Amino acid sequence: MARIIAVSNQKGGVGKTTTCVNLAASLAAMQKRVLVIDSDPQGNATMASGINKFELNKSIFHILIDGVDVRDAIIEKTNGAFHLIPANEDLTAAEVKLLDYLAREFRLKNALEEVKDNYDYIFIDCPPSLNLLTVNAMCAADSILVPLQCEYFALEGLTLLIDTVDQLAQAVNPKLKIEGILRTMFDNRNRLSTEVSEELKSNFGDLVYKTIIPRNVRLAEAPSFGKPAIYYDKSSVGSKAYLALAGEIIEKANLANK
Numbered sequence: 207m208a209r210i211i212a213v214s215n216q217k218g219g220v221g222k223t224t225t226c227v228n229l230a231a232s233l234a235a236m237q238k239r240v241l242v243i244d245s246d247p248q249g250n251a252t253m254a255s256g257i258n259k260f261e262l263n264k265s266i267f268h269i270l271i272d273g274v275d276v277r278d279a280i281i282e283k284t285n286g287a288f289h290l291i292p293a294n295e296d297l298t299a300a301e302v303k304l305l306d307y308l309a310r311e312f313r314l315k316n317a318l319e320e321v322k323d324n325y326d327y328i329f330i331d332c333p334p335s336l337n338l339l340t341v342n343a344m345c346a347a348d349s350i351l352v353p354l355q356c357e358y359f360a361l362e363g364l365t366l367l368i369d370t371v372d373q374l375a376q377a378v379n380p381k382l383k384i385e386g387i388l389r390t391m392f393d394n395r396n397r398l399s400t401e402v403s404e405e406l407k408s409n410f411g412d413l414v415y416k417t418i419i420p421r422n423v424r425l426a427e428a429p430s431f432g433k434p435a436i437y438y439d440k441s442s443v444g445s446k447a448y449l450a451l452a453g454e455i456i457e458k459a460n461l462a463n464k
Contacts (some may be wrong), residue, residue: 208241208325210318211385212347215354216370217363218334221390221419223250224429225353226331228445231286231434232452238326241280244293245314245339251331252292254280255387256285256432259294267296269317270342271303276317286434289325295338311338311378315346336370344374349385353419356389356402361409386458388451390419417451420444 213226226242234240244251245266249259264279269291281290304310314330322328329351330343344350350371360446368384375382387410393399406414419425425444428435435445 207326208239209323209349210322210328210330210341210347212330212332212343212350213353214330214332214340214343214350214367215363216334216336217359220355221388222334222354223254223386224425225351225390225419225448226329227251227254227286227429228425228434228436228448229351229451229455230288230327230329231436232448233327233406233455234287235436235449236452236456238437238456239324240288241291241321241325241328242286242288243291243314243328243330243343245330245343246293246299246333247295247297247339248333249292249294249297250429252294253432254429255288255290255292256433257281257290257292258293259265262292262294263320265296266291266293266314267300267389270300271314280321285432285437287437288333301337301339304342305365311341311345314342318346341374341378344371344382345379347379348381349383352387353390354387354406355391356399356406357397358402360402361405364406384413385453387414388417388419389414391421392418393421394397415451415454417447417454419447419451422447 209271213222230242252259268274269276269279279291279307284290332343420443422444424439424442425435425462
């Protein structure tokens with residue numbers, strides 16, 4: 207059965223989609239069965255996987271709103287060697303339409319029941335806000351991976367996200383927890399970045415991944431070519447960092463299962 211991980215941070219521009227796509231591709235390269243769900247109306251994860259968001263027949267919108275079988279929306283051939291449920295701007299309308307449904311928070315969770323045994327990992331790329339799309343992701347997920355840029359307001363935003371997770375755990379998903387906190391776009395020449403990083407480790411301990419994702423031009427370029435970094439420039443420091451993160455996640459899971 208798949209571990210379902212929502213990649214979420216209510217703050218934008220922290221490397222959320224980059225993390226979702228590159229981590230998924232790295233795990234797929236390690237022979238894991240991986241599904242990525244693009245749950246952001248911007249459709250960035252879709253485009254970064256080499257799929258044109260303007261030419262979709264079925265998407266996450268049709269699953270959430272029309273009740274389409276999740277298997278009919280899965281794209282099996284992507285540039286990341288993982289499966290994908292894509293998204294585009296149609297998903298913006300879903301936020302309003304979902305208000306008319308009973309048990310609207312569980313639409314995604316219920317849909318995934320059909321396929322979760324087919325994968326080792328399912329990653330959900332969440333929008334950078336707390337709306338019904340994000341709530342659906344968190345209701346479906348076992349845990350949340352939080353990409354975080356080490357900057358001045360990072361800890362404040364993280365505290366708000368943890369509060370949200372606690373509230374959702376009490377209300378709709380008791381198993382929901384923080385999977386880990388990932389330091390992204392890190393520049394070790396920046397004193398503030400180093401200070402925030404140390405404070406994160408002091409406050410959250412083992413929840414902070416050992417792996418740090420550096421600022422990297424090749425990592426930033428890869429989405430414009432519709433490829434994860436591992437297939438754009440596998441020798442780049444960004445690509446190697448996400449491979450290291452994938453290894454750390456697998457090791458962490460193995461230790462938890464002993």
